[in-house]
Amino acid sequence: MAEADLDLCPRCGAEVAPRPANGAWPFCGDRCKWIDLGAWIEGDYRIPAGPDGSAEGEGEDGTSRGSMGRYGGGVAEG
Numbered sequence: 670m671a672e673a674d675l676d677l678c679p680r681c682g683a684e685v686a687p688r689p690a691n692g693a694w695p696f697c698g699d700r701c702k703w704i705d706l707g708a709w710i711e712g713d714y715r716i717p718a719g720p721d722g723s724a725e726g727e728g729e730d731g732t733s734r735g736s737m738g739r740y741g742g743g744v745a746e747g
Contacts, residue, residue, distance in 0.1 A: 680705050
């Protein structure tokens with residue numbers, strides 16, 4: 670696999686097998702997928718609010734503006 674095509678697990682940084690061979694994509698496996706879900710449930714990740722209380726990048730009608738990102742949604746830091 671070329672370095673430019675290499676996907677890394679957003680949780681642990683390990684190489685990730687491509688879809689459809691990897692049912693846990695974009696994670697390297699089920700362990701990282703479940704750890705990440707647990708972090709969301711525990712509130713470790715938060716979407717920052719703008720000055721008016723709406724999420725940053727959110728339009729007045731509540732719809733998202735801009736790109737969905739590489740994985741179809743925001744990848745939280747943590």
